[in-house]
Amino acid sequence: MNIESLDILREALPYIRRFKGKTFVVKFSGKVTEDKADLSSLVEELALLHQVGIRVCVVHGGGKQLSELAEKLGVAQTVIEGRRVTDDDTLELAQMIFRGKINTDILSQFRKRGIDAVGLSGVDGGVIKAVKRPPKDVVVDRSTGQTERVDFGHVGDVVEVNTDLLENLLDSGYLPVISSLGADDEGRIFNINADTIAVEMAVSLEAEKLILLTDVNGIYLKPGDETTKLSSLSTDEARTMIRSGAANGGMVAKLENLISLLDRGVASAHVIGGRTRSAVLAEVFTDEGTGTMVYKIKMAGQ
DSSP: OOHHHHHHHHHHHHHHHHHTTOEEEEEEOHHHHHSHHHHHHHHHHHHHHHHTTOEEEEEEOOHHHHHHHHHHHTOOOEEETTEEEBOHHHHHHHIIIIIIIIHHHHHHHHHHTTOOEEEEETTGGGOEEEEEOOOEEEEEETTTTEEEEEOOBSBEEEEEEOOHHHHHHHHTTOEEEEESEEEOTTOOEEEOOHHHHHHHHHHHTTOSEEEEEESSSSEESSTTOGGGEESEEEHHHHHHHHHHTSSOTHHHHHHHHHHHHHHTTOOEEEEEETTSTTHHHHHHHSSSOSSEEEESSOOTTO
16 A cells, blocks of 8 residues: 555544444435446445445435436426426336336445445335425416416425434444335325435434535536635525525525525535546545535534
8 A cells, every 4th residue: 555545544534533423315316327337436435435334325316317218118208497297107117217227226336345235215114205296386488477387296395204214224234225206195106306305314314414416516606617616615605695696596596405404403515526536535534525515514524
C-alpha cells in the first residue's frame, strides 16, 4: 500500500468513527441504475459503507426504464408538466420494472460483493402507507395561464412510513433495497415518487444523512456551470437564496424540500452525481466532498 492510500485512510477514519451505527438513506435515480458499470461501481461504494458499520437503506425508482418498456410494449404514456399519469397498464408495468428488473439488478450487484441485501417495495410489510393523489389543477398553457383538472390515476402520496420491518432488517445486518411502490389499507397499489419516499423514510428512520444520487454533481447557482456549484449550504443560506431570487426555477422547490427535511430532524442531505466514480465515498469520508451538502447545523467531522 502506498503513502497516498494510507493518507486517504487516515482522513477517512474520523468519519468512519462518527458514522458507525448511523443510518444513511440513499436514493438512486433511474439513470444510475440503467448503466451496468455505473451501478456496479456505486454498489461497491455502498457495500463499503455497510462493511464499516453504517446502516444503509436504498430507495430507487426507474421512470426512464418504465418509459422504455412502455414504448416497447406499445403502452401509451401521458406526462403532464413532468408528472406521469399512471393508468392500469402503466401501473402493471411499474410493478414489473420497479419491483422486478431494477430491484433484482441492484440485489445481484450486492450479492456479488457478499452483502446480504433484501429487495422490497413499499407494499411489503406495510412499509409505505399511501393514499391516492387527488385530482389537481395543472397549468397546461403557460402563455395564458390556462389550467386543467388532471387525475393522475394510480399515483399515491405518502401518509406514513412503518419502519418496523426496516429496523428489524437493519438491526440484523441486512441492507434493504426499496422500490417506489406503496399501498393503502384496502390493498390498492400506487406509483409513488422515489424522492418523496426517500425523504419520508429518512425522517422516519431518524437518518443521519439522505444521499440523493442524481444526474448532476450538486446544486448550482447557474445550471450546468461547474464554477457555480456549491460545496455546502446551510438551511439559513438556502432560505436567503430563495428570498433574494438567487435561487429560481426548479431549484426553489428542491431547496424547499431539503429545508423541510432538515427541519424535521435529518442531520444533512447530499446531492451528488450518481455516475461519478467514488463520489459517495469522497462525499462521506473526505473533507472536500464531491457534491453539495445541505445542513442545518454544521458539526465537526460532518
